[in-house]
Amino acid sequence: MLEKIAVLVTLIVCLFTNTLFAQDLRALARIDTVQSTIADLSYRDLEVKLNLSQPIPYRIFLLSEPNRIVFDFKEVDWTGFSAKDILLTEKVTELRFGAFQAGWSRMVITLSEPMLLDKVGMLTGSAKGDATLTAKFKLTNPEEFLANVGAREDAGWDLPNAISATLPKQRQIGDRPLVVVLDPGHGGIDSGARQDGKLEKDLVLLFAKELKDNLILSGRFKAHLTRDEDTFVSLSGRISKARELGADVFISLHADALKSGWATGTTVYSLSDEASNEASAYLAERQDRADLLSGVDLSKQSDAVATVLMEMARVETKSRSDLLADMVVSGVAQSVGRLRKRPHLFAGFSVLKAPDIPSILIELGFMSNQSDLNNLMNAEWRQQIIEGIVLALDTWSVEDAAQAQLLRQ
Ligand SMILES: [Zn+2]
Structure with missing residues (x-):
């Protein structure tokens, strides 16, 4: 250290x-x-x-x-x-x-x-x-x-x-609509997975738009997209956009293909411990530190100092992200009826590495699996998943606000 x-x-x-x-x-x-x-x-x-x-x-x-x-x-x-x-x-x-x-x-x-x-x-x-x-x-x-x-x-x-x-904005305490930033994966030159002439980038954008509309219609959320058309957005650009939009929560949406062919069903990822630490070291090496922690200018700090700051913010963000992932799993399980065996996994996706915004990645299904692909193209199925996610965000925002209140006492 x-x-x-x-x-x-x-x-x-x-x-x-x-x-x-x-x-x-x-x-x-x-x-x-x-x-x-x-x-x-x-x-x-x-x-x-x-x-x-x-x-x-x-x-x-x-x-x-x-x-x-x-x-x-x-x-x-x-x-x-x-x-x-x-x-x-x-x-x-x-x-x-x-x-x-x-x-x-x-x-x-x-x-x-x-x-x-x-x-x-x-x-x-x-x-x-x-x-x-x-x-x-x-x-x-x-x-x-x-x-x-x-x-x-x-x-x-x-x-x-x-x-x-200059401290980051306070975490949400339930006194205002939750700002949810949805991140449809891929886009532009990056099509993501493709199967039967269908492209992942199109399926996840459609889903993200539907989810956004549902969130806004509920009256309890503000919702934004990191891209609302078929354009390429870099991974760090997605996180920066979320921060600009004042995200309380960041949800990346994918429907990848897996070579093995066995993967099926909805899976929710949050950042793994190991990836957390690597992410800190990686972020600290970056030149553009200024935008990494909202409001805190790290550009004048040494790598060691920046790393400590990242770690301290990340510890709290990680437990908030893990809780959100668990709640999305149970929300979707309630709305769809069943999920795969290990629906909450941990991985080192770059897009989950914002140190101060609770972030999860949802693999809605895997395009390499025919029934998953059919589900993704089925409006009724999508609506079920969306209801599960909205339920999860409602539950999480209450629980997360309660924990924030505890921190303040
Ligand atoms: Zn993907």
């Missing part, structure tokens, strides 16, 4: 995260002195390891005369924090900490020798919902230290209000 960071100063904007952290979201973070140390790794390396009761935004920078390392955090409750218990090095002559300005806290480490930040990372995800910030510093010469002194001008850092204004 610890990645080389080129820039000296980092800022992590913490997102509202995992349900496991729920009880602490409004409480101040505390530092567990027992699990925290400032210690030598070698004669030239110093490690600052802080165990926090929850992930929080932070930044690190250097000050001179005397040489100091400064950690700024979103407000910390310092109760029980003791410098002498965590200081296990001669490279530090003094450790101070306390409130810095409204909503923010500061820890200042005075150094006996000039040191530069080498690596930093915040690991989250334990069952307790805590986070460990690990920063490694290495000896340097006075000239290089001086060249790296100063706080970077991160937009919004000195204006805590500006930061909260």
